[in-house]
Amino acid sequence: MSFSIVPARLDQADTLCDIERAAQELFRGHPAWPSYAAATMDAQALAEAIGAGRVWVALDEDGCAVGFVGVAIEDGEVGIAEIDVLPSHGRRGIGAALLEHACMWAAESGYPSVVLGTLSDVPWNAPFYARHGFEPIAPRDYTPALVEHAESDRERGFPTHLRVFMRRRLQSSPAGWTRWPAPAKLNLFLRITGRRDDGYHELQTVFRLLDWGDELRLRVRADGAIRRLTDVPGVPAESDLMVRAARLLQEHAGSALGAEIELDKRIPMGGGLGGGSSDAATVLVALNQLWRCGLDEDTLAELGRQLGADVPVFVRGRSAWAEGVGERLTPLALPRRHYVVLDPHAHVPTAALFQAPELTRNAPPATISSFVSGETTENAFTPVVRERHPGVAAALDWLGRHGAARLSGSGGCVFLELRTLEQAQAIAARCPPEFTAHVATGVAVSPLLEALGRHEGGPHRP
Numbered sequence: 001m002s003f004s005i006v007p008a009r010l011d012q013a014d015t016l017c018d019i020e021r022a023a024q025e026l027f028r029g030h031p032a033w034p035s036y037a038a039a040t041m042d043a044q045a046l047a048e049a050i051g052a053g054r055v056w057v058a059l060d061e062d063g064c065a066v067g068f069v070g071v072a073i074e075d076g077e078v079g080i081a082e083i084d085v086l087p088s089h090g091r092r093g094i095g096a097a098l099l100e101h102a103c104m105w106a107a108e109s110g111y112p113s114v115v116l117g118t119l120s121d122v123p124w125n126a127p128f129y130a131r132h133g134f135e136p137i138a139p140r141d142y143t144p145a146l147v148e149h150a151e152s153d154r155e156r157g158f159p160t161h162l163r164v165f166m167r168r169r170l171q172s173s174p175a176g177w178t179r180w181p182a183p184a185k186l187n188l189f190l191r192i193t194g195r196r197d198d199g200y201h202e203l204q205t206v207f208r209l210l211d212w213g214d215e216l217r218l219r220v221r222a223d224g225a226i227r228r229l230t231d232v233p234g235v236p237a238e239s240d241l242m243v244r245a246a247r248l249l250q251e252h253a254g255s256a257l258g259a260e261i262e263l264d265k266r267i268p269m270g271g272g273l274g275g276g277s278s279d280a281a282t283v284l285v286a287l288n289q290l291w292r293c294g295l296d297e298d299t300l301a302e303l304g305r306q307l308g309a310d311v312p313v314f315v316r317g318r319s320a321w322a323e324g325v326g327e328r329l330t331p332l333a334l335p336r337r338h339y340v341v342l343d344p345h346a347h348v349p350t351a352a353l354f355q356a357p358e359l360t361r362n363a364p365p366a367t368i369s370s371f372v373s374g375e376t377t378e379n380a381f382t383p384v385v386r387e388r389h390p391g392v393a394a395a396l397d398w399l400g401r402h403g404a405a406r407l408s409g410s411g412g413c414v415f416l417e418l419r420t421l422e423q424a425q426a427i428a429a430r431c432p433p434e435f436t437a438h439v440a441t442g443v444a445v446s447p448l449l450e451a452l453g454r455h456e457g458g459p460h461r462p
Contacts, residue, residue: 001060001061001089001092002060002061003058003059003060003061003066003092003094003097004058004059005057005058005059005097005098005101006056006057006059007053007055007056007057007264008050008055008056008057008068008070009050009057010047010050010051010436012050012057012065013043013046013047013050015065016041016046016055016057016065016068016084017040017041017043017046019065019066019067019068019084019085019086020041020084022084022086022087023085023086024037025087026087026124027122030119030122031159031162032119032158032159032162034157035153035156035157035158035159038156039156043429044426044428044429044439045425046070047428048438048439049070049071049072049081051212051266051439052212052266053215053264053266054070054071054072055068055069055070055071056069056070056098056101058085058094058098060089066085066086066089066094067083067084067086067089067095067098068082068083068084068098069083069098069099069101069102070082070083071102071105071106071114073111074115074145075143075145075146076111076112077106077112077113077114077115077143077167078102078105078106078109078113078114078115079114079115079116079145080099080102080114080115080116083095083098083099083102083116085098090124095124095128096128096132099129099132100132102114103132103168103170104173106170107170107171107172107173108173108177108178108217109178109179109451109454110178110179110451110454110455111170112169112170112454112457113167113168113169113170114168114170115137115143115146115165115166115167115168116129116134116165116166117146117149117153117163117164117165117166118163118165118166119162119163119164120162120163120164126164126166129166129168133168133169134166134167134168135166135167135168136164136165136166137164137165137166137167142165146165150163150165175219176219176220177217177219178217178218178219178286178290178455179215179216179217179218179451180215180216180217180218180282180285180286180448180451180455181214181216181282181446181447181448181451182213182214182215182216182267182275182278182279182281182282182314182448183209183210183211183212183213183443183446183447183448184209184212184213184214184267184273184274184275184278184341184440185207185208185209185210185273185274185278185310185314185408185409186207186208186273186339186408186409186442187205187206187207187208187272187379187408187409188205188207188371188377188406188417189204189205189206189366189371189376189377189378189379189406190203190204190379190380190409190410191203191204191205191363191365191376191378191380192359192360192361192362192363192380193362193363193364193365194361194362195361200325201325201361202323202324202325203322203323203324203325203326204322204365204366205321205322205326205409206319206320206321206322206332206334206371207274207313207322207326207329208319208334208442209313209317209318209319209442209443209446210339210440210441210442210443211440211441211442211443211447212266212341212438212440212441213266213273213275213447214263214264214265214266214267214275214278214279214282215263215264216242216261216262216263216264216279216282216283217261217262217263217264218259218260218261218262218283218286218290219259219260220258220259220290220291221257221258221259221260222257222258223258224250224255224256224257224258225258226243226250226258226259226261227258227259227260227261228240228242228243228261228263229260229261229262230261230262230263232263232265234269235276241276241277241279241280241307241308241311242261242263242279242280242283244280244307245280245281245283245284245287245303245304245307245311246258246259246283246287248303248306248307249283249284249287249288249291249293249295249300249303250291252295252299252303253288253291253293253294255291255293257290257291259283259287259290259291268343268345268412268413269347270346270347270348270349270350270411270412271343271348271408271411271412271413272408272409272410272411272413273341273408273409273411274310274314274409276308277304277307277308277310277314278310278314278448280307280308280311280314281311281312281314281315281448282314282448284300284303284304284311284315285300285315285448285449285452286451286452286455288300289452289455289456290455297315297316301315309324309325309326309327310326312327312329313326313329314448316329317445317446317448318331318332318444318445318446319331319332319334319442319443319444321368321371330368334442334444336441336442337418337419337442338417338418338419338420338421338423338424338439338441338442339415339416339417339418339424339439339440339441339442340399340402340415340416340418340424340427340431340437340439341408341413341414341415341437341438341440342395342398342405342413342414342415342416342431342435342436342437343395343412343413343435343436343437343438344389344391344392344394344395344412344413344414344434344435345391345412345434345435345436346389346391346392346412347412348385348389348392348410348411350410350411352388353381353384354410356384358383358384358387359380359381359384360380361380363380377404377406379407379408379409381407381409381410382396382406382407385407385412389412391412391434392407392412392414394434395412395414395435396414398432398435399414399415399416399427402416402427403417404416404417421439421441424439425439
């Protein structure tokens, strides 16, 4: 049979849970069966993994899901969180293809290895993984995450004498592709304090970077051409900030190299989450490394400023207090918080908001201390967006039942800040069908900078 492997969709979550339950039936009568039978896949965790692009599904000729694989990041390496194939479709190479797909994603993302936990006495478990380059890990070499998994096994009565953890060392993609994150941001407040002679508005805001966003796939070309291989509705390639960023870097650095760019677009366009700016920043940072340009952060941030006021904060990779048109940044240490980000599927054009006659443009300046104390939380665009976009108003109202819901930036997405991940997940699980909820965590260091650290290590050792 022929099959394809594609990113999983949120509307496939129930189907994937059904596949897992069907695959578990293969263990009926095995000592591990009671543990498997008692376990259920966390629906919200699965939804978050799908939203983060870390679950892939195998589709048959009719487009039906017949297997899937999901990964998690633990202790700086990729872990196979789940891999299942319908028993009716076993021994057709689907499981092997899913495993190799996950390993290729990890290698392109710069991770050094992939780990998993399996059973030593089941032919389609440890022996199967051994044929695909996985080797047993001695208990003395367990990472903290593996120690935690082993303890969890003991607590739930899993047959630990049959448990084996295995690792596969990775090499760089032979096709030359690398993957890079482009994280979303939230504006924790936004105030307009004046208007400049050139027509731009003076702003004050706090950018909060998230652990969730778009993903770019890049491959260096020797001929100097810049090619965007992914169609972005409504955005011609020549005007795309990603393409413009690559050409700006190319010109400034005098590089003769080019690039192919693929985009997995997850950040809603017009949502006020900085998707286009973040994509551009990722191109600047990644190609600076891949082309060996050697430009420093300040130079890259200045190039980013030429593309858009929000680009520098993504280049620098730290949450920050921002002033001017958003380009004057002061790094800001923020407490660990989790967010429900609600997408009402309403494209909000930024230019129209800035031109709105009812927009407040002369607010008194805020201070960092007034923000930290909780006194400054408003977004100047909220009244305008509420009036002009009923869908956003409805999203604010629904999320507002659970706390102080806020608008992000000058877009349509709204968010709620929470102290625990469990609170955020519980609220997101109750999201009405007309909205899409994402759960994200604020980060001190951007995923882009973490990826840069991985890729700077050079080719992985076998």
